[in-house]
Amino acid sequence: MVRVLLGFALLSFSVQASADTVPKVGAGTIVDLGILQSRYADPRRVVVWLPSSYSSRGPKPAVLYMHDGQNLFDKATAGYGMEWEVDEHLDRLIREKKVRPTIVVGIWNTSKRLLEYVPSRAFASLPTAYRDQVRALYGGDPLSDGYLKFIVDELKPMIDHRFRVKTDRENTVIMGSSMGALISLYAIDEYSKVFGAAGMMSTHWPLSFKPEGKTLSDEEFEAVSSTFERYLAPALPDPKTHRLYFDHGSETLDAIYARYQARVDKVVAARGYLSGVNWMTRNFPGQKHNEISWASRLDVPLEFLLPPR
Template sequence: MSLSRRMTLGLLAALPFAGKAMADIPVDGTLVEHPDFASSHVRPRNVTVWLPPGYEAGSGRHPVLYMHDGQNLFDAAKAPFGEWGVDEHLGRLIANDQVRAPIVVGVWNTPLRLREYVPADLIAALPADVRDDVQAIYGGAPLSDGYLRFLVEELKPFIDQSYRTLTGPSDTMVSGSSMGGLISLYAVMKHPQVFGAAACLSTHWPLRIDGLDDPAALAVWRDKVVGAWTGVVANGLPAPGSHRFYFDRGDETLDQFYATFQSRIDAVFREKGYGPRDFQTLVFPGHRHNEASWNGRLDVPLKFLLTPA
């Protein structure tokens, strides 16, 4: 979001949102900052809430999209690697009646990002040698179950109390990229009563690439991790019909390593009975593992998650 797309709003102080600071107001909706949001389960972190255009003047309730790596979503000045442009994408899609108008909750990461985003059930399912390697690289045991408890038990109740939300699983979605794709999938598997859909962009299935330059070593690692993943997903997926999943990947940089992983996961979904209405997996040739590529194709998962009724 560029500075030229922002404006100020004189009535900000009158809005009934306690305990937060209002950000500059973009033409395409309103940003509300909740700095250092406290939790009993994880470290405090910033939370940025995007309200769709017309929210302040309206009275209707909105679906909610929770997105990880929240500092990268709206403002290039806060995004160390570039922004997704979520507000610009949604402003245009809403104006063209291509999506439902959501509230977006951008949950910032912390220095413990890897441990918070790696699914604990996957780590438990890995062979011991692989598990030890991953935990050494990530700095310790997974913290993802605690992170999800933060989302479900603390953040979501606050959002539902503070904003006009639709609260059921069919109106509560989650999305992220890379490790954020892993935790988005895991969120629906662990809390299907809360989250009804996930969009997972450039999902980092391999868990690591560094140190696997030898094709034979990479193949051995891949087979071990794929075996664990397929079992965890097969056992954790909710029954088809009430939940929806979107996956995509590019074919350059890190994404070039994902094809085998994603094809195996796709097969698990199809074996479980997921069809085109509730499962989509796409490849974007030329796309890389970075914010510019995720920004470039963001319309696609947003339309999948927020298809108008």
């Protein structure tokens, strides 16, 4: 039971104790938008990171929307004392001209993180027994459609109005890890006219999980894999106008992801995506399911999703 609870906590990444703390950054500037109310989702804090090159009179940067905003910039607000180091990485990459100028919108998670991040349409087509298992684990039915409406219909217009940024699809990117990867993929599928690229790190394809050291049965693997295949085949955006990045490690929770990713990769390739051109899928041996690992390889998706123009 202890291991199950630890696994659940690992998937949750919800940090209510830090809800009133604004992260401090080592590069660039943080603008705190405060606790935002929404017609579609629970209130949450949102912060905007501006690179050191940002200017109200300079060239307009792209916008990167990232989930689990507590964990992006500062160990003091992060769930497990580990951060992505997004500010340091992105500021350096911009200065080195390896990434186009970009601001980051860090969206805090809430106690309903799992419900907000599980793709609703995929969930609805799971086999009944598996769907009931996930529903019991997460505490209800998905809230992801409302969460995405908050981002697209309320948050993005606010960002586009308040900051000097590019607002077109090509310069609007979304990214996350674990369950945050799933909601990023769901976002670019459901709002392909809004998001031009999506980054999925350590995607938690199984939705459910087993105690440490055990994997899902072949029957359970087939149930969830075939569900994502059925959803993604017609839902993936046009490869002529979009970019997709996937990765996973080989340790802790990431150890079970490879065979799920292989099934998804076939669907992506069948849609017409070309590896290294508009699609990348990477395996990082030795990497774990945590912010330290994501920070260590963060340059890879940033350079692929936001190349200089």
